[in-house]
Amino acid sequence: MTDEYSSTELLTTVASKLIDDGSSVMVGTGMPMLTALLAQQTHAPDATLIYEAGGIGAQAPALPVSVGDERTFHRGIAATGMHDVMSYGQAGHIDCGFLGGAQIDRYGNLNSTVIGPQESPAVRFPGSGGANDIGSWAADTIIVIRQREESFVEELDFRTTPGYLDGPGAREEAGLPRDTGPSRVITQYGVYRFDEETKEMTLQSLHPGVDVEVINEQSGFEIQIPDEYGHNPQPTDEELRILREEIDPRGIIR
Template sequence: MTTKTYTPIEQMICTAAGLLEDGALVVVGTGAPCAAAMLAQLTTAPKLALMFEAGGVGPRLPRMPISVGDSRTFYQGLMATSMADIMETCQRGMVDYTFLGGAQIDRYGNLNSTVIGDYDTPAVRLPGSGGANDLGSLCRKTLVITPHDPRRFVERVDYVTTAGYLDGPGAREAAGLPPGTGPHKVITDLAILGFHPDTKRMQVESLHPGVTLEAVRSRTSFDIDVADQLATTALPTSDQLDALRKQVDPHGYIIGRSL
């Protein structure tokens, strides 16, 4: 039962945590994705297995790590291995989820974390792929957690760092990527977005409490589709909020100051 006031960021992280089922295997990075995965492990998915790009497998995180190579990503883990082994596990099709982000995402779930503007003369040069291209190409389902902003949700990304469904049905497979993989859900501070199984276009599937469809459309720079059955996202529970504030992010690095 929810009895506490919460922020949009807390709603976003709690919602993302609820999408990770018990017993799944997920590769996570730092920041909000790690907060969501750690929260899931502490609440609804105690057997969720976390993997980190630097080689940590199956840790029980005592605190949210500051990087994928933080020593906490190995704490009470099942294995301390290497980046090569993590990527090989993904290549074998054994990883259920990866969490990714980027400066831009388009209607087909393509992600850009490379440049804003022209590649040779960009307005902004971004960090690039890191392991994102590998993870988005090889893991079964890609989850994206990001604020909902028209500068992020664009008609066409300036650069495809990580392939989503490229330009539509069949394009991902034609590019040589494993069948059955690709973008799964995008969790924002407004809604849960999914992808139509036939058109592969992004669609609004669930609105967070108090959010209107018009608000989502106004903060999306393309004409976003809407699922036939539009749901309302569950409220964060008191247990989720307590764990998020007291165990996952007690210093407010991601969620800021609690209400």
């Protein structure tokens, strides 16, 4: 083991372990690409990586800079388009999607649209892209986000992507598919899950060297902390070698 790693490298290695071999994974730009490529080169060689612009089953020779990069089609099983990819998802063929955002609430709803009132926002982001679609119909959604009090909020400035909406039963009442929704949130402090009964964010495991007190110090809402929770391993030397030498040698995302 090594103690020399960045928080991004830690988040990437923890998140990659949540990708099952043989699963179909919707991959977004940035850290989700690092995560998916690391899983593909380690424990999940038969995971099918699906990119929003239409690349399916690619084996990227180097880190793509976006979901539309030509490397997202390299040695793939299909070069389709956004319409086909979203249709496959709507039909229930996506096992897992990775998402991020500017804000998240206790139920896993995400904002990637605006900070402040929509009519005159302090900050305007690119918007949903495919995030609303993925959060609506993917069998499982994993959220990777930097945690601070300003991003973990009691009330979103704008709800771009549904988590569990207002709590238990709300997704189904809104017409979203049953047995879907976010399962994990990964931050620089640890991994969270959603309580089966309340659908509220709950600590699952801490990263190395993190004190449990920081979890709620850096959140605008109360994160449930059970009596027992796990601890995540450090990145291995081999995982760091693959990230640094094979996937992202220029440190574009790392």
